[in-house]
Amino acid sequence: ERLLLSVLPRHVAMELKAEINDKKEDIDVPQDYSQKKMTTRIHITKATLQYLHGDYEVEPGFGGDRNTYLKENNIETFLVLGCSQKRKDEKAAMAKSAMMQRVRANSTEGLMPRWGPDTRFSRTKDSKVFRHMEALNPEDEVDEFLGRAIDARSIDQLRKDHFSKKVDDRFGGYVACALLVFCFICLIQIIIFPHTPLMLGFYITIFIILVSILFICAIYSCVKLFPVALQTVTKKIVQSRTNSTLLTCDREGLVDCVGRERNLSSSLVTLCLLHNLTQSAQDGLTLCPSQPTPCHFPEYFCYSVLLTLLACSVFLHISSIGKLALMVLILVTFLLLVEWPQVALFDNADLLLTANTLFNETATKTCQESVTKVSLKVMTPVILTVFVLALYLHAQQVESIARLDFLWKLQATEEKEEMEELRGYNRRLLHNILPKDVAAHFLTRERRNDELYYQSCECVAVMFASISNFSEFYVELEANNEGVECLRLLNEIIADFDEIISEDKFRQLEKIKTIGSTYMAASGLNDSTYDREGRSHILALADYAMRLKEQMKYINEHSFNNFQMKIGLNMGPVVAGVIGARKPQYDIWGNTVNVASRMDSTGVPDCIQVTTDLYHVLVDKGYHLDHRGLVKVKGKGEMTTYFLTSGPNGP
Incomplete structure (x- = not known):
């Protein structure tokens, strides 16, 4: 921005960047009152305070x-x-x-219109960037930033649908953790509980399902290594929050089934330790049946359910409500099984604990003090319920952090796009003032005021094109708004010239400047545009000069004017550079430039006058030129010149 402000006049730069200085109103204040107001404070009366409606904090002034x-x-x-x-x-x-009403595009190119010669400086105020900048002063920009922070933390934003559509990239890791939890559950039940074919079937089924889901996630991560059909299926599962959640719920239900393996429970429980002890029990309870049955420990069922609930919390991107519903379903199903059809599991465990205590204790009083007073069928639901609530609170916290992180990333992306948008616009504007390589030189490093940028160019073609009778056309009358309409037409003509030079076939050309009604351009100023062997940059400038003649004829036909254009061309070595600490100007100097200017000033209207050096280059390439003869040139004496009439393909 500093470079842009140094290139353009301040009033033009301020119009382009922003109108941030508000007009100040002059308020007449009584002399004796204004003299008594406190330094750096605003002194007001009570009548004025009533009109502020509590918008400002005040303290007694003791006037x-x-x-x-x-x-x-x-x-x-x-x-x-x-x-x-x-x-x-x-x-x-x-x-x-105000921020919510602005419509943002997904890319800088979508936001920024392409700069072209047909874009007038006066039209830049219509662009989205400058409308926004004009609407905000520095204080409002700070308010907008704070508003974004409030917006990011608002409840409505936390419930945006775009968060739920975000792809869960860690879904494969969640499934791997669930598979690890499943292995621990299997290990517990293999060690503690007796083996049955039904248990083995559960193990194999769940293991196959979990490995299949993990394989799907691996296909999604290494998508190019698998067939297209598998790629399509995996993308539909992993990239869809709904599908991945359904797979998660299905897996949790299967793991819970292992924790509630019904083959391990029985309504007839053997209490081998109570065989020779006197202990009251219900009539329907058989302590030592005829066929031996292994003893059971319902605490391990509770541990398996706890591991299953922990597996639910691993899936971070599932909503907290979804996790709560899944955990409540697991909890209710387990409690219905162990509190109703399999309630004998807890009763027998309590009896086992009592029997073990009576067997080891010698005193009845000591036994009564050591026996657990809360039964397992009461303690287990309480423990599981508290655990579910804790996991739900944890899920809520994780979800809130994830949503805030998503919104802050979205905000950072939008701010980065705005910054790139403004930077791109400044760069485009700067490239229309300085050549691209020169602008890049100043943008990549800090320039000192006394630093000189220059470049010696070996062979450059220079053109001066002037509207010779524009001074006769320009008059300041009330009918043409004191000459403004004349300048408007000149601006349209120069804009047409700029549009032509921006064509791809003239990419080797560089506009230098305009001086009144004179247009100056050159070619071959840098390595990318200089053609040492083919001299294509010289031919491009000659073609451009002929295009300007055609364009001027077109303008005369449609504007009912009779503008006459004189064009002068020359070639040779020049020195290009930027001079000036403030408002630096890119220009070219040398004898070549002076002679090209003389070719313009001594030329004939509607003709392109060239020097002898340029004549030899153009003739060798098939261009048609007419000999003019000797022309007296100021500071050079008499020079032989030629008129360029047409290109190698004729008029």
Whole structure:
């Protein structure tokens, strides 16, 4: 921006960048009152305070202590400290509303219109970037930033649908963790509980399902190594939040089935330790049946369910409500099984604990004190319920952090796009003032005021094209708005020239400047445009000169004018550079430039005059030129010149 402000006049740069200086109103204040106001404070009366409606914080001003008029009339005064919190909130809300109304594109090119010669400087105020910049002063920009922070933390934004559509990239890792939990559950049940064919079937089924899901995630991660059909299926599963959640719920249900393996429970429980002890029990309870049955420990069922609930919390991108519903389903199913049809599991475990205590204790009093007073069928639901609530709170916290992280990333992306948008616009504008290689030189390093940028060019073609009779056309009358309409037409003509030079066939050309109604251009100023062997950059400038003649004829036909154009061409070595600490100007110097200017000034209207050196180059390439003869040139004496009439393919 500093370079842009140094290149353009300040009033033009300010019009392009932003109108940030608000007009200040002159307010007449009584002399005796304005002299008594406090330094760096705003001194107001109570009547003024009533119109502020509490938008500003104030403190007593004690104006009567410093002014006799205020004291005699008992006028109460106050000192303004700053905006109140309500006023700050209103500003933040207004900034938030303005920000939400702006429509952002996904790319810089979509946001930024292509700069072309047909884009007038006066039209830049219509662009989206400058409309926004004109609407915000620095204070409003701060308010907008704070508004974005408030917006990112609002409840409505946390429930945006775009978060739920985000792809869960860690789904494969979640499944791997669930598979690890499943292996621990299997290990517990293999060690503790007796083996049955039904248990083995559960193990194999769940293991196959989990490995299949993990394989699907691996296909999604290494998509190019698998067939297209598998790629399509895996993308539909992993990239869809709904599908991946359904697979998660299905896996959790299967793991819970292992934890509730019914083959391990029985309504008839053997309490081998109570065989020779006197202990009261229900009539339907058989302590030592005829056929031996292994003893069971329901605590391990509870442990398996806890591991299953932990596996639910591994899936971070599932919503907290979804996790709660899944965990409640697991909890209710387990409690219905163990509290109703398999309630004997807990009763027998309590009896086992009591029997073990009676067997090891010698005193009845000591036994009663050591026996657990809360049964397992009461303690287990409480433990599982508290565990579910803890996991739900954890899920809520994780979801809130994930949503905030998503919104902050989205905000950072939008701010980065805006910054790139403004940077791209500044770069485009700068490239229309300086050549691209010169602009890149100044953008990549800090320039000192006394630093000189220059470049010696071996063979450059230079053109001067002037509208010879424009001074006769320009008059300042009331009918043409004191000459403004004449300048408007000249601007249209120069813009047409700029549009032609921006064509791809003339990419080797560089516009240097305009001086009044004279247009100056050159070719071959850098390595990318200089053609040492083919001299294509010289031919391109000759073609451009002929295009300008055709364009001027077209303008005369449609504007009912009779503008006459004189064009002068020359070639040779020049020195290009940028001079000036403020408003630096890119220009070229040398004898070649002076002679090209003389070819223009001594030329004939509607003709292209060239020097002898340029004549030899163009003739060798098939261009048609007419001999003019000797022309007296200021500072050079007499020179032989030629008129360029047509290209190698004729008129």
